[in-house]
Amino acid sequence: MITTTLTIQIIVLLVVMITLYLTPFFSSKDLAFGIRIPYQERDNIHIKNIKKRYSLFSLIGYTLVLLLFIVTSMPLNILAMVLAILLTFVVCSVFYSLARNQVKSYKGKMNWQVSTNSSKVTIDTNFRKKRIAVSPYWFLLYIPIIIATIVISYFMYDQLPDMLNTQFNNLGAATNSMPKSKALLIAPIVQIAIALLMYFTNYIIIHSKQKNRSEKGNDGRFRFIMSLSLFYLGLTIQLIMLGTQATVMGLISPSILTYGTLATVLVFVLLILGIGLRIGQDGWKLNSEGKHPEDGMSVSQNDDQYWKWGMFYYNKMDPAVFVSKRVGLGYTVNHARPLAWILYSIIVIFIILVFALTL
Amino acid sequence: MILILLTIDLEKDIPIYTQIRNEVIKALATGELTAGDSLPSVRSLAADLGVNMHTINKAYNILKGEGFLIVNRRKGVVVNKAENFKATIDYYKNLEEQLQPILNEAQCRGMTKKEIISTINKMMKMEGDL
Numbered sequence: 001m002i003t004t005t006l007t008i009q010i011i012v013l014l015v016v017m018i019t020l021y022l023t024p025f026f027s028s029k030d031l032a033f034g035i036r037i038p039y040q041e042r043d044n045i046h047i048k049n050i051k052k053r054y055s056l057f058s059l060i061g062y063t064l065v066l067l068l069f070i071v072t073s074m075p076l077n078i079l080a081m082v083l084a085i086l087l088t089f090v091v092c093s094v095f096y097s098l099a100r101n102q103v104k105s106y107k108g109k110m111n112w113q114v115s116t117n118s119s120k121v122t123i124d125t126n127f128r129k130k131r132i133a134v135s136p137y138w139f140l141l142y143i144p145i146i147i148a149t150i151v152i153s154y155f156m157y158d159q160l161p162d163m164l165n166t167q168f169n170n171l172g173a174a175t176n177s178m179p180k181s182k183a184l185l186i187a188p189i190v191q192i193a194i195a196l197l198m199y200f201t202n203y204i205i206i207h208s209k210q211k212n213r214s215e216k217g218n219d220g221r222f223r224f225i226m227s228l229s230l231f232y233l234g235l236t237i238q239l240i241m242l243g244t245q246a247t248v249m250g251l252i253s254p255s256i257l258t259y260g261t262l263a264t265v266l267v268f269v270l271l272i273l274g275i276g277l278r279i280g281q282d283g284w285k286l287n288s289e290g291k292h293p294e295d296g297m298s299v300s301q302n303d304d305q306y307w308k309w310g311m312f313y314y315n316k317m318d319p320a321v322f323v324s325k326r327v328g329l330g331y332t333v334n335h336a337r338p339l340a341w342i343l344y345s346i347i348v349i350f351i352i353l354v355f356a357l358t359l
Numbered sequence: 360m361i362l363i364l365l366t367i368d369l370e371k372d373i374p375i376y377t378q379i380r381n382e383v384i385k386a387l388a389t390g391e392l393t394a395g396d397s398l399p400s401v402r403s404l405a406a407d408l409g410v411n412m413h414t415i416n417k418a419y420n421i422l423k424g425e426g427f428l429i430v431n432r433r434k435g436v437v438v439n440k441a442e443n444f445k446a447t448i449d450y451y452k453n454l455e456e457q458l459q460p461i462l463n464e465a466q467c468r469g470m471t472k473k474e475i476i477s478t479i480n481k482m483m484k485m486e487g488d489l
Contacts, residue, residue, distance in 0.1 A: 125398055
């Protein structure tokens with residue numbers, strides 16, 4: 001049993017490592033570690049070497065973390081796992097920043113021209129009338145699952161013991177219990193919170209800033225696939241929470257829940273990796289509709305300065321609140337907009353509220 | 360759903376609201392936009408183009424003033440019926456006033472009437488043209 005837990009933990013660690021390692025390669029070819037370079041220079045020997053070094057050092061770093069985890073880990077100790085994940089993130093950010101700085105200083109030396117088209121913006125005024133995301137009504141499909149969770153809890157309530165087990169170790173033995181009136185509330189509250197979160201994220205997918213049409217890619221197709229994946233993720237979480245409720249009530253065994261959860265998480269991660277590698281951020285790997293971009297010798301835009309540490313978008317001149325991420329998949333906020341900070345606060349309050357209601 | 364592309368150049372001397380106005384009128388002239396078609400909201404267009412909301416508002420207000428757009432309570436900003444922006448006597452006068460210096464300059468630079476007309480033919484595609 002102990003070895004199974006260790007195996008699961010190693011799988012989770014590996015999945016985190018692979019995802020983090022691949023993330024820089026999801027973005028468009030004219031972005032090397034978040035720095036804008038000319039399309040023509042993407043396979044430049046210097047850039048290639050920086051990418052190679054990043055790959056080699058990350059690989060060594062992640063292997064060391066993994067070995068350290070296996071050697072020192074006591075599988076029952078959750079702290080070892082948390083520490084390992086933390087170390088993984090440290091390895092990722094160190095080698096990512098190193099590579100980023102190398103590209104940055106190389107760009108400084110090269111003095112690449114900025115494209116004469118850099119000031120041109122082309123957009124499709126019909127963009128949001130197209131099918132770029134699943135309908136918001138789809139998220140109503142979560143409601144029957146939430147109702148099912150509440151209904152089975154309601155009908156089982158009188159037959160259940162006063163105290164219910166809410167946490168289990170890898171041997172299937174209970175490690176924590178709660179009064180049933182409280183324990184049965186957790187799943188429905190999480191379900192409602194997740195439903196709202198998914199609905200809101202779908203809104204962001206629809207409304208975030210449109211990609212400039214003179215850049216390569218199919219933004220609309222990308223958004224639709226992201227929206228579909230989001231819906232799928234939400235659906236599996238709803239079902240996992242229904243399973244959790246059934247486990248707490250003693251209807252199914254904790255190990256079924258564990259393996260079920262692990263399987264769904266793995267499927268989702270594979271889905272995201274597949275999107276990242278086959279479709280790319282903003283669908284840059286897909287054929288463009290409309291205008292075709294020229295593969296330029298010059299930098300398409302000089303927008304590096306708006307991405308603080310290559311991660312946080314801050315552009316006072318841009319009225320857009322939601323924009324595409326520079327590195328990775330999906331969307332982020334423009335930190336120069338007050339609304340972005342209001343949303344952050346709402347999310348923090350929301351999380352605190354969910355915790356307060358469930359703990 | 361067809362692609363209606365709108366391009367602006369942030370570094371051009373022409374004000375952005377004028378560029379937007381011209382692009383919308385271009386889409387009307389080519390038939391990409393027809394009566395009843397809706398345009399994006401001010402907020403959405405401003406975010407996509409990365410320009411101030413006032414700029415979009417100004418462009419939309421000019422187009423509304425000229426009769427090209429109307430505000431529909433349900434659909435937002437929509438294209439007006441063609442008969443509502445037909446050329447008026449005032450418009451003819453205005454057109455002549457604006458064309459005069461351009462044609463004069465072309466004449467000064469030695470262009471013939473034929474050359475000017477062929478330039479116009481190249482720039483304007485109309486129904487029934489070959």
